[in-house]
Amino acid sequence: MGSVLDAKHFRDEAAAYKWVEARVWPNGRVCPHCGVVDDSGALKGKSTRLGVYKCYSCRKPFTVKVGTIFESSHIKLHIWLQAMFLIASSKKGISSNQLHRTLGVTLKSAWFLSHRIREARKDTSGGMFGSGFGGLEADETLQGIDPRKEPREDGSYHAGMYNRVMTLIDRDSGAARSFVMTEFTTEETQRILNENVAKEAYLITDEAPQYKRPGEQQTFHAVNHSEKEYVRKEAPWVHTNTVEGHYSVFKRGMKGVYQHCGRQHLHRYTAEFDFRYSHRAKLGVDDVTRFARIVEGVKGKRLTYRTVDREIRPEA
Numbered sequence: 001m002g003s004v005l006d007a008k009h010f011r012d013e014a015a016a017y018k019w020v021e022a023r024v025w026p027n028g029r030v031c032p033h034c035g036v037v038d039d040s041g042a043l044k045g046k047s048t049r050l051g052v053y054k055c056y057s058c059r060k061p062f063t064v065k066v067g068t069i070f071e072s073s074h075i076k077l078h079i080w081l082q083a084m085f086l087i088a089s090s091k092k093g094i095s096s097n098q099l100h101r102t103l104g105v106t107l108k109s110a111w112f113l114s115h116r117i118r119e120a121r122k123d124t125s126g127g128m129f130g131s132g133f134g135g136l137e138a139d140e141t142l143q144g145i146d147p148r149k150e151p152r153e154d155g156s157y158h159a160g161m162y163n164r165v166m167t168l169i170d171r172d173s174g175a176a177r178s179f180v181m182t183e184f185t186t187e188e189t190q191r192i193l194n195e196n197v198a199k200e201a202y203l204i205t206d207e208a209p210q211y212k213r214p215g216e217q218q219t220f221h222a223v224n225h226s227e228k229e230y231v232r233k234e235a236p237w238v239h240t241n242t243v244e245g246h247y248s249v250f251k252r253g254m255k256g257v258y259q260h261c262g263r264q265h266l267h268r269y270t271a272e273f274d275f276r277y278s279h280r281a282k283l284g285v286d287d288v289t290r291f292a293r294i295v296e297g298v299k300g301k302r303l304t305y306r307t308v309d310r311e312i313r314p315e316a
């Protein structure tokens with residue numbers, strides 16, 4: 001068995017294009033301008049750039065990069081794939097600094113690569129968790145200080161100063177979905193539940209009253225941490241150990257790899273950890289498959305340099 005990184009698409013630019021095309025266009029080549037399928041041909045000639053096709057319908061040229069996270073990037077596609085594989089295969093994440101050193105790109109390019117790749121892993125499926133009377137766990141955790149919040153008069157910190165993340169885990173699919181909250185209010189909690197959780201779901205949370213859904217009985221505030229009741233004896237499925245396990249990986253990663261993450265890009269880090277969790281080895285997903293799934297997620301996630309520049313401040 002050779003090295004995974006020996007594969008041609010990690011080393012050769014033309015092979016990288018072919019490999020990405022097969023994933024972005026599994027059902028035929030789509031013109032990003034007019035949407036026509038399989039009515040285009042490769043532009044050939046010495047001066048032609050790699051992977052350029054001309055649409056016979058609207059006459060415009062395009063490549064597989066148009067409308068994806070790769071658009072208007074000068075970084076070679078095989079280097080993108082190397083970055084994606086490294087990110088897909090490291091359990092606690094990989095810093096921009098490490099990518100910069102390993103891939104030989106500038107630090108600024110490394111920030112840009114990693115934030116765009118995080119974007120590709122955003123769960124945009126929109127599916128409802130807990131459908132078909134399934135179970136799901138919900139919990140919240142504090143992650144980093146929100147610089148807009150003031151400490152107490154004596155300078156000491158309080159819980160309201162921290163960024164708060166809520167996470168839902170679907171017990172059937174094993175997938176995780178996290179949200180950076182503005183405030184941990186009933187209103188915001190209920191909005192997230194309404195948008196992501198099926199009405200018939202069995203929702204298992206800690207004792208926080210914010211989760212109580214009006215007019216239904218299937219919310220279990222069963223894990224009463226204050227009474228040290230972590231798993232209910234008479235109903236052993238009522239626990240939040242799964243979501244707490246996800247948080248322990250998230251916390252270790254944020255502490256060890258992404259120490260200086262600001263609130264403005266916290267949602268991309270939670271998406272990264274959610275993706276890795278939702279496509280983890282325990283669910284039968286190996287590193288190569290997880291990497292391929294990231295590449296399949298590049299569509300419709302175009303992020304302009306300006307957007308990233310505005311949102312991203314360098315990590316230390």
Ligand SMILES: [Zn+2]
Pocket residue numbers: 031032033034035036055056057058059060
């Ligand atoms: Zn067209």
